[in-house]
Amino acid sequence: MSVDAVGTIRRGRGARKATRQQRDVAMLPALERGLPLTEPMDAEQIARIDAASMDILEEVGVVFRDPVAIADWRKAGADVRDGDRVHLDRALVRDLISTIPESFTYHARNPAHNLPFGKNHSIFVPMTGAPYLRDLDNVRRNPTLDDLANFHKLSHMLPALHSSAHHIVEPYDHPISQRHLRITYSSMKHSDKTFMGMTTSPKNAEDVLDMCAILFGEEFLETHPVVTGNCNGNSPLVWDETMLGAMRAFSRRNQPVLCSPFVLGGANTPASVAPTVAQLNAEALSALAYTQVIRKGAPAIYGHYLSTVSMKSGAPMAGTPEISLMNFMIGQMARYYGVPWRTSNTLGGAKTFDAQAGYESATTLMAVLMAGANYIWHSAGWNEAGMHCSMAKFVVDAEQCAMGYRMAQGIRWDDFDEALRAVRDVGPGGHYLGHPHTLENFQRAFFMPELFDNNSIEQWQAEGSHDINARANAHARTMLKEYEEPRLDPAVNEALLDYIARREREIPAADALNQSY
Numbered sequence: 001m002s003v004d005a006v007g008t009i010r011r012g013r014g015a016r017k018a019t020r021q022q023r024d025v026a027m028l029p030a031l032e033r034g035l036p037l038t039e040p041m042d043a044e045q046i047a048r049i050d051a052a053s054m055d056i057l058e059e060v061g062v063v064f065r066d067p068v069a070i071a072d073w074r075k076a077g078a079d080v081r082d083g084d085r086v087h088l089d090r091a092l093v094r095d096l097i098s099t100i101p102e103s104f105t106y107h108a109r110n111p112a113h114n115l116p117f118g119k120n121h122s123i124f125v126p127m128t129g130a131p132y133l134r135d136l137d138n139v140r141r142n143p144t145l146d147d148l149a150n151f152h153k154l155s156h157m158l159p160a161l162h163s164s165a166h167h168i169v170e171p172y173d174h175p176i177s178q179r180h181l182r183i184t185y186s187s188m189k190h191s192d193k194t195f196m197g198m199t200t201s202p203k204n205a206e207d208v209l210d211m212c213a214i215l216f217g218e219e220f221l222e223t224h225p226v227v228t229g230n231c232n233g234n235s236p237l238v239w240d241e242t243m244l245g246a247m248r249a250f251s252r253r254n255q256p257v258l259c260s261p262f263v264l265g266g267a268n269t270p271a272s273v274a275p276t277v278a279q280l281n282a283e284a285l286s287a288l289a290y291t292q293v294i295r296k297g298a299p300a301i302y303g304h305y306l307s308t309v310s311m312k313s314g315a316p317m318a319g320t321p322e323i324s325l326m327n328f329m330i331g332q333m334a335r336y337y338g339v340p341w342r343t344s345n346t347l348g349g350a351k352t353f354d355a356q357a358g359y360e361s362a363t364t365l366m367a368v369l370m371a372g373a374n375y376i377w378h379s380a381g382w383n384e385a386g387m388h389c390s391m392a393k394f395v396v397d398a399e400q401c402a403m404g405y406r407m408a409q410g411i412r413w414d415d416f417d418e419a420l421r422a423v424r425d426v427g428p429g430g431h432y433l434g435h436p437h438t439l440e441n442f443q444r445a446f447f448m449p450e451l452f453d454n455n456s457i458e459q460w461q462a463e464g465s466h467d468i469n470a471r472a473n474a475h476a477r478t479m480l481k482e483y484e485e486p487r488l489d490p491a492v493n494e495a496l497l498d499y500i501a502r503r504e505r506e507i508p509a510a511d512a513l514n515q516s517y
Contacts, residue, residue, distance in 0.1 A: 023157075023479075023482060024159065025156075025157040025158070025159060026159060027112075027113055027159055027161075027162065027193060028159045028160055028162075028402070028405060029115075030115040030116050030117065030121040030122065030123050030162065031121065031122040031123070031124075031405050031408055031409070032120055032121055032409070033120050033121075033122060033369075033372065033408050033409070033410075034408065034409045034410025034411070035369075035370070035407070035408055035409075035410045037331065037370060037371065037372040038328050038367075038370040038371060039328065039331070039332050040325065040328050040329065040332075041328075041329055041332050046332055046333065046336050049274065049277055049278050049281060049329070049333060050281075050333070050336065052275075052278035052282075053278050053279075053281040053282040053285060054090035054093065054282075056237070056278065056279060056282040057087070057088040057090065057093060057282050057285065057286060058087055058088065058089060058090060059087070060237065061081065061085040061086055061087040061088075061237070062085070062086050062088070062237045062238070062239065062282070062283065062286040063084050063085050063086070063237060063238045063239070064084055064086050064239050064244060064290075065084055065238065065239065065240045065241050065244075066084075066239070066240070066241040066244040066245065068244070068245070068248070069239070069244045069290065070083075070084055070086070072290070072293050072294070073086045073290075073293065075293075076092070076096075076293045077089075077092060078092065086286070088286060088289065092289070093285055093286075093289050096288075096289040096292040096293065097285065097288050097289055097292065097337055097339065098338075099292050099296045099297050100288060100291070100292060100297075100298075100299070100300050100338075100339045101118070101297065101299050102118055102119060102338045102339065102340065103116065103117060103118030103119045103121070103340065104117055104118060104225050104256070104299050105117065105224075105225070106123070106194045106225050106226070106228075106256075107194070107216070107220075107224045107225065107226050108192060108193050108194045108226075109188070109192040109193075109215065109216075109486070109488075110192035110193070110486065113162075113192060113193045113194065115162055115194060117225075117340060117374060117375070118340035118374055119340075119374075121374065122369075122372075122373060122374050122375075122376055122408075123162035123163065123374070123375060123376065124160055124161055124162055124163075124345070124376050124379040124380075124398075124401045124405075125161070125162065125163040125165055125196070125228075125375065125376065125377045125378075125379055126151065126155050126161055126163070126164070126165045126168055126378070126379060126380040126381060126394070127165070127168060127346075127377075127378040127379070127380060127381045127382040127386065127389055128165045128166055128167055128168050128196065128377075128378070129167060129170070129386060130143070130168065130169045130170065130381070130382075130386060130387065130388050130389035131143075131169075131170050131387060131388075132169070132384075132387055132388035132389075133147055133169045133388055133389050133390070133391065134352075134353070134383070134388055134389070134390040134391060134392065134393075135147070135391055136391050136473045136476060136477055137473075138392070138469060138473065140388055142170075142172045143169035143170060143171060143172060143389075144171055144172065144173045145171035145173055145174055145182055145186065147169055147171070148167065148168060148169050148171050148183065148186050149186050149189075149190055150391075150480055151168040151169060151381070151389065151391075151394065152164045152168070152186050152187055152189075152190035152191050153190050153191070153479075153480060153483045154391075154394060154395065154398075154476060154479060154480070155168075155191055155193070155380075156190060156191035156192070156193060156483070156486065157479050157482075157483060158380070158395065158398035158399075158479075159398075159402060160379075160398050160399070160401040160402035160405055161193075161379065161380060161398050161401070162193060162194065163193055163194050163195055163196065163228075164187045164190065164191035164193050164194075164195045165187070165195060165196045165377075166183050166184065166187055166195060166196040166197060166198055167179075167183045167198065168381065168389055169389050171183065175509040175510060175511065176510065176511050176512055176513060177507050177508060177509060177510040177511075177512060177513065177514045178503070178504050178507050178509060178514070180198040180200060180204040180207060180208065180514075181207060181211075181499075181500045181503055181504065182500070183198060184197065184198065184207070184208050184211050185211070185496055185497075185500060188211070188215055188488065188496065189485070189488060189493075190485065190486075191486065192486040194226065194227070194228070195227060195228075196227065196228045196229070196230065197209065197212070197227040197228065197229050197250070197255070199229045199230055199231055199243065199246035199247075199249075199250070199257075200242070200246075200513050201242055201245070201246065201513045201514055201515050202242065202245030202246050202248070202249055202515075203514045203515060203516070203517065204246070204513065204514060205229060205245070205246040205249035205250060206249050207503060208227065208229075209221070209227070209249060209250065209253050209255065210499065211496060211499060211500075212226055212227050212255075214492060214495045214496050214499060215488075215492060215496065221253050221254065221255065222253070222254055223254070225254070225255055225256050225299050226255065227250075227255055227256075228255070228256050228257070228258065228301075228375070229246060229247070229249075229250040229255065229256070229257040229258065230257070230258040230260055230303065230377075231243040231244070231246055231247045231257055231258065231259060231260060231287065231303075232260050232261075232262045232305065233259070233260065233261040233262060233283050233284075233287060234262065235261050235262055235263055235264070235268040235269060235279070235280070235283060236268050236269065236279060236283075237279070237282070237283060239286070239287060239290075242513075242515075244290070247259075247287070247290065247291065247294070248294050250298075251291045251294040251295045251298040251300070252294060252295055252298075254295065254297075254298050254299070255298075255299070256299040256300065256301055257291060257298075257299075257300055257301070258301045258303035258342045258375065258377075259284050259287035259288050259291065259300060259301065259302060259303050260284075260303030260304050260305055260342065261279075261280045261283035261284055261287075261303075261304050261305070262304075262305045263276065263280050263304060263305060263306050263307065264307050264308070264309050264316055265306070265307065265308040265309060265322065265323075265326075266308060266309045266311065267309040267314070271311075273322050273325050273326055273329075274329070276326060277326055277329045277330060277333070280304055280326075280330070281330070281333050284302050284303065284304065285337075287300075288300050288302060288337075288339065300339065301339070301340050301341060301342050301374070301375055302330070302333075302334040302337070302339045302340065302341040302342065303341070303342040303375075304330060304342070304343065304344075305344055306323050306326055306327065306330075306343070306344060307323070307347070307385075308320050308322050308323060315349070315385075316349070316385050317349060318347035318348045318349055318360045318364060318385070319347065319348060319359060319360030319361070319363040319364050323364065323367070324363065324364070324366075324367035324371075327343055327367050327368055327371040327373070328367070328370070328371045330343070330371070331343075331371040331372045331373060335372070340374040340375065341373060341374055341375070342373065342374065342375035342376075342377055343368045343371065343373040343375070343376060343377070344364070344368075344377055344378040345361075345364055345365055345368050345376045345377065345378050345379040345401070346361035346364060346365055346378060346379055346380065346381075346382050346393075346397045346400070346401075347360060347361065347364050347378060347382050347385075347386075348360035348361050348364075348382060348383055348384075348385075349384065349385045350383055350384065351383070351384050352383070352469075353383060353390050353392050353393045353396075353468070353469050353472075357383055357390075357393060361382070361393075361397060361400070362400065365400060365401070365404050366404070369404050369407070369408045376401075379397060379398070379401050380393070380394045380395075380397040380398045380401070381393055381394035381397060382397075391472075391473060391476050392468070392469045392472035392473045392476065393472070394476070395451065395472050395475050395476050395479070396451050396468065396472050399449055399450065399451050402447070403447050403449065406447050415437070415441060418437055419437055419441075421437075422435050422436075422437040422438070450475065451468065451471055451472055451475060452468075453466075453468075453471065
């Protein structure tokens with residue numbers, strides 16, 4: 001290689017190093033997909049799943065373990081039998097879900113972080129609900145509110161993450177009955193992106209929405225989605241009082257709710273892909289329809305949590321081919337009904353951030369992108385079947401989402417003619433390293449991961465032989481040192497803290513969810 005070429009490479013490395021030193025934490029816009037989707041079902045097969053789901057709703061029915069929901073369904077004209085089993089006519093279901101918005105805009109505290117959502121737009125949301133974390137020293141332990149704050153800070157700084165979510169990890173240093181207040185405040189305080197709201201009880205959901213009204217204004221909530229709730233179903237074919245009460249809290253105030261059957265394929269569904277999707281589809285449709293009984297036109301999202309069960313041990317599995325196939329099918333069904341949909345990303349059962357964790361997460365990430373999911377939840381940190389959130393994996397997953405984002409955008413053609421002129425300039429046997437087109441485009445031409453090591457083994461050894469865990473934890477430490485808080489308006493901050501103080505006086509500190517106060 002010529003001296004000029006070596007010099008150009010060194011200058012390129014220097015430019016990349018300077019770029020890394022000036023960290024870009026600007027959030028990526030909502031992903032606008034530019035690749036064809038993977039759609040394995042033809043029109044006849046879609047109709048077959050739809051018909052099977054409607055048969056389940058009409059003939060088997062869905063249990064709504066909630067007297068308020070039963071009264072609502074009777075008023076809506078549903079056939080209620082055996083006290084709480086609701087049989088839904090397919091015409092009624094189709095009529096109800098027809099009023100769900102196919103797309104809307106999420107509004108963040110910082111308007112620059114507003115997000116178009118639905119149809120061809122997707123967003124990445126971190127994992128939530130982990131009772132343990134693997135910290136920056138790679139120790140598995142119970143989390144605290146400070147640990148949760150660190151994850152919210154990282155969510156704010158990682159460009160591919162569009163939300164700070166809510167309880168990424170459970171803060172064990174606060175009573176369960178009051179924990180939702182501090183979780184919500186942490187989401188609001190440490191990031192100005194959109195976030196999620198706790199639905200662990202109807203009262204908790206109401207508190208979250210009251211805090212959102214303080215942050216955004218009650219009238220603003222009436223017409224602008226700002227927070228997302230999640231309601232899990234108990235497969236097979238059951239929705240319980242806690243989730244339904246939380247669903248009502250969100251839908252009444254016109255805030256989006258994920259209607260998510262909790263599927264353990266082969267355990268609470270048939271041991272087969274297509275029938276599992278038929279059952280899941282029926283469950284999701286029943287909840288989606290109920291959101292419109294609560295409030296016509298309220299935003300709602302076709303949700304699910306998908307796992308398959310090992311027939312050897314009964315343990316949940318992630319990254320399996322059947323989960324990918326079901327995601328492809330569910331995406332087709334959601335588009336068939338004209339509603340946005342949610343899936344789960346970067347899942348895995350590995351106990352450490354190892355090769356298994358990487359393979360499982362990469363398989364799932366690729367599938368959900370090609371399936372066309374809109375709300376891509378659990379996109380960073382998930383490990384050990386959700387039992388812990390790994391600080392190291394959190395930042396690597398976020399970079400993987402950025403790589404997936406770039407792939408899903410599709411092929412750029414804007415510099416095609418200019419680049420072809422470079423071919424003529426360089427000619428046979430030359431190199432492009434110093435060409436003006438390369439110098440102008442090298443930063444965006446090919447994704448350059450920060451956390452993967454592509455150097456020679458000699459250079460890797462000279463720099464300390466650090467594996468991905470060590471590099472990622474060091475990266476997370478640096479990011480947390482560089483974090484700058486997006487300050488809340490002082491009056492709003494004071495009002496939020498006053499609300500929390502009042503509710504903590506009203507809600508007895510207890511190791512149980514608040515259902516009464």
